[in-house]
Amino acid sequence: MTIDPWVDGRIDALNEYLIAAGVLSPSSPESRFWRGTLNRVPRHLFVPRRAWMQPQDDREEGLIDRDTDPAFWYHTVYSNTALITQRGDGTADVADRSGPPTSSTSSPHVVFEFLRLLNPQDEHRVLEIGTGTGWTAALLAERVGDSQVTTVEVDKSIAEVAAENLKAADYGPTLLVGDGALGAPDHAPYDRVHVTCGVRDIPYAWVEQARPGAVIVMPWMPAHGGWGQRLRLDVLDDGTAEGSFHGTCKYMMMRAQRPEAWPPYPDDGVNGTTWVDPREPWNALDEGFGLHLAIVAPNLTITTAGWEGQEDASSAWVMRLRDIAHRDAWANITARPGQDAQVSQSGGRQLWHTMEATYMEWLRAGRPGPGAYRMTVTPRRQDVWLR
Incomplete structure (x- = not known):
């Protein structure tokens, strides 16, 4: 493959960054x-001519356009930058x-953190959920071989572009269009399952289609x-x-698990105060x-959580809570400097009281970090537990 002269030196600089950041050894x-x-x-x-850059440092977001600059x-493509390649399922300009x-x-940075966790070996059969532009599918194909990689993309238009990208880069993994939550049973069993979209409810099909000893x-x-966790x-x-769990991350959700729009917050509720500053549990999430x-x-x-302007022109730190299983449950907590936080919440399920009690329980347990927790997935459920 002929390397584009524009790339000269940029790949070496990216490698040096990944080593300095501790992502690669x-x-x-394996790191070599x-x-x-x-x-x-x-x-x-694997990057379109126009994309929206989201640097993972203090640089500002913005459009990159290969034709104009x-x-x-x-420079952006070979820096630690996430790139948005589609908006509104293709209905909006990037x-x-x-x-x-x-x-x-x-x-x-994030791509290689996940690949390091996955640790694919020679001739492993790999299932990838979420092809995107095709870059990670190509990286996996380079590691284990084209014939060993099956990648599933839910969006037909994205899959078509990924197929073109993979062909241009001389890779040919099996690319399927469909619901990644179903896996790809016709190509199972798998030694590795690599998921590139955010997941709240883990599909059991991924476990079912993997060999004992496999890694997901x-x-x-x-x-x-x-923010989520690398699991x-x-x-x-x-x-x-x-x-x-192996550190924080943030990904676009699997399409079938995207959150629905919430109804407006009601004006009525049970009002009260709390001595607990809501910023404390918010800052402790990770x-x-x-x-x-x-x-x-x-x-x-x-x-939502953060500083907001108030009707009296002052600012307050506001946290809003909902319950995805009981959509009529809600809570608003408003904290102003030097005052008890104001709480307004639905009467049936008082979500702030749940948040507050759980935070106190975590403090009494000694502030256990993410490494103290485990996840178990069975055919019927998933459970997080403190070991």
């Missing part, structure tokens, strides 16, 4: 292989920020609505899977509290 054989794939599977072959386009992001290529990695996005599951010989909340109140979700 300078010495391990993944570093080499950046040359063999150039990312720019190729130097900036290549630069129209009013259109919700519906497909992307993740930042190299995914962005698990709990209902609370904060690695080991498939066991009794038809279950069990695993652990420290382990989010996983504890998933045990005690798996359907409780935080719809």
Whole structure:
């Protein structure tokens, strides 16, 4: 493959970043292989001419356009930047920020963190859920071979572009259009399952189609609505899977699991106050509290949290809660500096009281971090538990 002259030096710089960030090791054989794939599977072959950049640092978001500014386009593609490649399921322009992001290529940092967790080996059979632009499918094909990779994409138009990208890069994994929650039983059993979309409810089909000893990695996005967790599951010989959490991540949700629009918050409710600053549980979500909340109140979700202007022109920190299983349940918590927080919530299910009690329980347990929690998936349910 002829390397585009615009790429000269950029892949080496990206490799150096991944090593400095601790994503790849300078010495391990597996890391050396993944570093080499950046040359063999150039990312720019899988990025459209126009995309919306979301840098994973303090750079501003914005449009990249290969036709108008190729130097900036290549610089962005080979930096630690996520790229939105579709909005509104294809109904909105990629630069129209009013259109919700519906497909992307993740930042190299995140891509290689997940590949390192997946740890595919020679000749492993791999199922990928969410083809996107095709870059990770090509990386997997480079690792285990074209014939060993099956990748499933729900959006036909995205799949067509991915097929063109893969062909241009000289890769040919099996690319299916369909619902990734069903897996791909005709090509099972799998040694690895690589999920590239956010998942709240883990489809058992992925466990069922994997061999005992297989590994499944995914962005698990709990209902609370904060950042999710990188989850690695080991498939066991009794038809279950069990695993652990490996740091935060944020992904677009699997289309079948996207949250529905919430009805307006009512004006009536049970009013009261709390001494607990709602920013405390919010800031602790990624420290382990989010996983504890998933045990005690798996359907409780935080719809918004942050500073907001008030009618009296002051500012307050506001948290709003809902319950995905009981859509009439709600709570608003408003905190102003130096005052008790004001609480208004539905009478039947008092969501703030649940949040507050769960947070106190987590504190009494000694603030257990994400590494103290486990996930078990069975044919009938999934459970987070504190070991």
